[in-house]
Amino acid sequence: MKRLLFASSLLTAVACYTPAFAQSMWDAAPVGKAAGTFMIRARAIGVIPQNSDSSISAIGGRVETSNAAAPEVDFSYFLTDNIALELIAATTKHDLYAVNSALAPNGSAKVGSTWVLPPTLLLQYHFMPKERFSPYVGAGLNVSFFYNTKPVGGVINQLAMSNNVGGAIQVGFDYNVAGNWFLNMDVKQIFLNTTASVNGGAVRAKTALNPTVVSAGIGYRF
Numbered sequence: 001m002k003r004l005l006f007a008s009s010l011l012t013a014v015a016c017y018t019p020a021f022a023q024s025m026w027d028a029a030p031v032g033k034a035a036g037t038f039m040i041r042a043r044a045i046g047v048i049p050q051n052s053d054s055s056i057s058a059i060g061g062r063v064e065t066s067n068a069a070a071p072e073v074d075f076s077y078f079l080t081d082n083i084a085l086e087l088i089a090a091t092t093k094h095d096l097y098a099v100n101s102a103l104a105p106n107g108s109a110k111v112g113s114t115w116v117l118p119p120t121l122l123l124q125y126h127f128m129p130k131e132r133f134s135p136y137v138g139a140g141l142n143v144s145f146f147y148n149t150k151p152v153g154g155v156i157n158q159l160a161m162s163n164n165v166g167g168a169i170q171v172g173f174d175y176n177v178a179g180n181w182f183l184n185m186d187v188k189q190i191f192l193n194t195t196a197s198v199n200g201g202a203v204r205a206k207t208a209l210n211p212t213v214v215s216a217g218i219g220y221r222f
Contacts, residue, residue: 030176031221032130033084039076039174041184043217045069047092054207061101063196063207064108068092072215081129086122086138091115096159096196098205103155111198112159114149118142118190120168135173142168142190151198158199166191174219182219187212 033039047068054063072090079085096111103109122140146161172186189212196205 030132041219043215045215050210059102066095112151138170
């Protein structure tokens, strides 16, 4: 009986204290961003290749690349309250298609698939770093490595993609939810050209992938 009374009292105390604790966390001043601190974020990303300009030798047509979704981790270091360096790490798989080519004059034909690892380093400017809502903009460089590239088979028996370097810009915001925790939303535009070699170079395709990367997630400042 004593144990039951103790458990009931404990649960009642927790039930009464939890809303007050949550309210006090919400009412507390935002932690904000500060020089010499790090922020690590875990985000879900959607990668949308724009395929803005492409051509295919020998068979004609253009290139299309599938969208992809993946987890992403990024690290930011604040050089000042407003200025930070951000490094992102993620990898995605994409299917490659030849559209309106000799392989499929009135449609698309899958050529193969590839994985891309695009580490990107950005220099950011954070507005209102001490406020709960803090937007930012950034610009930097992307290096894209293509790996585990596989041809679809049949008449396509060899496929290779060239690595390349391009620029990147971004806009986003952090929202200091409670303590050192932040919500984050971010959009990046990466400028990336690549060349595909099919069947040992018998067919070559050039494309400006120029993927748009949309992300949302959480961050922790320490």
